[in-house]
Amino acid sequence: MIAKKQKLLGIAMVLPSFLSLIILVVWPVFISIKQSFQNEENQFTWDNYKYVLTDPMMVNNFKYTMLVTLISCVLVLIISYALAAYLRFSNSWFSKVISRLYFIPMFIPGIIAIYGFINMYRDNGWIARFIGSENMPSFVYDIKGLVLMNLWFNIPFTTMLLLSALSAIPGSVIESARDVGAKKLTIFFKFILPLSYNTLLVALTFAFMGIVGSFTAPYLIDKNAPQMLGVSMQQHFSVYHELGQSSSIAVILFLMCAVVGFIYIKNMMKNESHS
Amino acid sequence: MHMQLEIKGLTNIYKTGEGIRNIHLQVKKGELLTLLGPSGCGKTTILRSVGGFVTPQEGQIIIDNEDISKYSPEKRPTAMVFQSYNLWPHMDIYNNLAFSMKLKKMKKEAINERVQWALKLVHLDGMEKKFPSELSGGQQQRIALARALLLDPQVLLLDEPFSALDAKLRHELREQLREIQAIQKLTMIFVTHDQEEALAISDRIAVMNKGKIEQLDAPKEIYNSPKTYFVANFIGKMNFIELQAQDGIVQLGNSSFEVADVGNSKVQTAIRLEDIEITDVDPDVNGIIKKIMMLGHYAEVTIQTEFGLLKTFIEKRKLETLSVEQHVGVCIKAARFYGNNELKSNIKRSSTHVKEFEAAY
Structure with missing residues (x-):
């Protein structure tokens, strides 16, 4: 009796989140997928995918999205790793100051950060006033600006992840490596990097997911063509009213994330088997 | 008698005022010298200075008539066994042991042979393919010891290597260490806060307090005639x-x-x-x-x-x-x-x- 009661209680506790998952996530996802295979008369069609995957503008949007995402991810990882390594291995007062400051961007609402960025970096913005607008490289309405903005959004969290991974490497692991004769580069490539590799992968996954589907920053900063997929999807939905096409963009975006997610999970399982 | 290790005037005082002051020590070849004292007495600072992980403010460290104070840890003829987290978790036992020899670009057969020899020495043959997390604490410390021995150190440094283990295992490893020392004629510095352990394994003990050596003697002397009140209080009941x-x-x-x-x-x-x-x-x-x-x-x-x-x-x-x-x-x-x-x-x-x-x- 008691066992049965506990079982029911367990199900009752899971139910709210399970139902909200069904109503708010699974059902809309199902509708979107269905829509992506339908034309305006609600008949089955491949046209939406044909358009999305072959239309020159859309192909450019895909390429552009991948380009922005890859450049941003690589830069975020390099910068965050360097920053985290500095914070972990340096004991200077400067590193202590930085370790208190680096996550501040996380507490600034995205939209405010973007407007601040535009005011600072636009062709007649604050920096241009000081150095002269003729000397100012264009950041706003340009890929450079978008990538910079992605760095702002992603570096703090990525650094936090990597710093915790690097802090988890005991000092004695590095000291014993030095003891057996490993030099600095060897220590980095044979010990620190492999021991933080998993977290690097987690960080990459998070950064990729966040950037590939981003909307606000590319919508406000980037130029009109080519577009990031998030912006393109919004346009197909609310400007062109092409529900099927925007749904198929969403499905493809989801598949891209799923691939990255799959690689991540596969790697996690491989590593789980020996630690 | 030939001195394998000489420490002259070693001083290293931390900002907190703790540290070591003007330490002189001599360790003979094949001798096991224990640094014994409560935490914060400076014993680990001495050990880490010899290993090169602490740069002392003053003093010389001489191994086999050569001043090694200027060398970084990777160039010193010492090997260290740490308190815990000794092994590299992302490498299997074979690679943990073989790493130093791979760095020296030794031939594969030679490496194999040495790894087998080391595993046999610590009674863990056949463990090559395992990962550190699959080994018990005692086995891990034995592998750590084997890894240190493979460096052919002129002085082996042990920083409370058994303190994280339970009492029975500690006794076993203590005996095994003594055995290996006898076979290999190793010169060792052993750091511990456990007076029983120190009395059991040492040739000589340096009892330390507040950065100074209170008494340096054979275990029997330390027990029978403690020279200071501190030593009397610290050793035995x-x-x-x-x-x-x-x-x-x-x-x-x-x-x-x-x-x-x-x-x-x-x-x-x-x-x-x-x-x-x-x-x-x-x-x-x-x-x-x-x-x-x-x-x-x-x-x-x-x-x-x-x-x-x-x-x-x-x-x-x-x-x-x-x-x-x-x-x-x-x-x-x-x-x-x-x-x-x-x-x-x-x-x-x-x-x-x-x-x-x-x-x-």
């Missing part, structure tokens, strides 16, 4: 009684002792538990048994006397005649006196002698 000296004479029950240069100051009297005997014949002091604690083949008996609680060891077979609240006589067979942390020499006098002594003045 002791009864301590604070007594007032009068004109250089300390009265302890019916016995009296003439103690060198104490005058009329207070002295700490230290009596080993085995130097206290329960007796009916001519006791120094009378007391009541308060507690009997069985510790295996012997028992620790606590006796309430006019000097406070005194503890003594009693053999199991003598226990039958004793019980709690029993009145007994206590005979103190040997005592040491410490004034101002230093051992003072003493001569025991009989009671009559003392009276004569008093009468003469």
Whole structure:
């Protein structure tokens, strides 16, 4: 009796989140997928995918999205790793100051950060006033600006992840490596990097997911063509009213994330088997 | 005698004021020297200075007639076994052991052979393919020891290597370490805060306190004649009684002792538990048994006397005649006196002698 009661209680506790998952996530996802295979008369069609995957503008949007995402991810990882390594291995007062400051961007609402960025970096913005607008490289309405903005959004969290991974490497692991004769580069490539590799992968996954589907920053900063997929999807939905096409963009975006997610999970399982 | 390791004037004081001051040490070839002391006494600082992980403010470290103070850890002829987290978790046991030889670009067959040799030495043959997380704590420390031995160190440094293990395993590893040391003729510095461990494995012990070496001696000497109050307190079990000296004479029950240069100051009297005997014949002091604690083949008996609680060891077979609240006589067979942390020499006098002594003045 008691066992049965506990079982029911367990199900009752899971139910709210399970139902909200069904109503708010699974059902809309199902509708979107269905829509992506339908034309305006609600008949089955491949046209939406044909358009999305072959239309020159859309192909450019895909390429552009991948380009922005890859450049941003690589830069975020390099910068965050360097920053985290500095914070972990340096004991200077400067590193202590930085370790208190680096996550501040996380507490600034995205939209405010973007407007601040535009005011600072636009062709007649604050920096241009000081150095002269003729000397100012264009950041706003340009890929450079978008990538910079992605760095702002992603570096703090990525650094936090990597710093915790690097802090988890005991000092004695590095000291014993030095003891057996490993030099600095060897220590980095044979010990620190492999021991933080998993977290690097987690960080990459998070950064990729966040950037590939981003909307606000590319919508406000980037130029009109080519577009990031998030912006393109919004346009197909609310400007062109092409529900099927925007749904198929969403499905493809989801598949891209799923691939990255799959690689991540596969790697996690491989590593789980020996630690 | 050829000195394998010499430490001269080593000083390293931290911002907190802790650290080591002007340490001199010499370790013979094939000797196991233990640095023993409470935490914060500086023993690990000495060890890490020798290993190169701490850069001391002053002093020289000489191994085999060469000053190695300027070298970084990877260039020093030392190897270190750390307290825990010794092994590299992302490498299997084979690679943990082979890594240093791969760095030296040794041939694969030679590496294999050496790895097998090392595994056999620590009785862990056939573990090559396992990962550190699949090994028990004791096995991990043995692999760590094997890895250090594969460096052919001129001095092996051990930083409380067994302290994270349970008592039984600690005893086993202690014996194994001694065995390996005998085979390999290793020179070792062993750091521990466990006095029992130090007494068991060392050739010599340096007892440290507050950044200084209080006494450097063989285990037997350290136990039998602790030179300072700190060492007496730290090593083995002791009864301590604070007594007032009068004109250089300390009265302890019916016995009296003439103690060198104490005058009329207070002295700490230290009596080993085995130097206290329960007796009916001519006791120094009378007391009541308060507690009997069985510790295996012997028992620790606590006796309430006019000097406070005194503890003594009693053999199991003598226990039958004793019980709690029993009145007994206590005979103190040997005592040491410490004034101002230093051992003072003493001569025991009989009671009559003392009276004569008093009468003469």
